[in-house]
Amino acid sequence: QSALTQPASVSGSPGQSITISCTGTITDVGRYNYVSWYQQHPGKAPKLLIYDVYNRPSGVSTRFSGSKSGNTASLTISGLQAEDEADYYCSSYTGTTNFEVFGPGTKVTVL
């Protein structure tokens, strides 16, 4: 049972922008600027897209951007492409007991 909540699914047409939310509490998302986002295609390992709320690792497309307001973090995908169809997971640091928790995931469908 995840401590973070995400919508089960989000869809959009090619070229559109979509936003996925990740809601936590004051003990995780609200307290730390250590939110990450992962993309996972079927049968593959998760790929880090965003870390520390809005930082992109080298090689990740600028179409992916992150933000945070209060206890909710968001991932925006701009210029949606067919290859963006995947599952997306958020995660947050929660301190030195549980360390990292993951959201339940959001399935993105490109219409």
Next chain:
Amino acid sequence: QVQLQESGPGLVKPSETLSLTCSVSGYSISSGYYWGWIRQSPVTGLEWIGSVYRSGSAYYSPSLRSRVTISVDTSKNQFSLTVNSVTAADTAVYYCARPTRAASVAMAFDNWGQGALVTVSS
């Protein structure tokens, strides 16, 4: 380019011990970083299990701490996971991974193995 590869039995009987090894190439474990295990099942989703440092110092998820041990073998550039007294709830894809920052115990994993499916069944 860091590469990680999980290996171990794909089938474990209930009440027995699950053991997996992660072989690292392209980077020496002795040079630093924490090295972690994460599992994924349709029931529990992604779950951090624990992480180990080159010294052998390890951190574990509180929910699994009583059954889990993570160790490191710097001479073989490998680290390992054991889970005792497994049940069907431990059936999952197990990943080894490394965080993006050397000082992070378990945060922002940017290097992952391909994953190893472990099924607990008699």
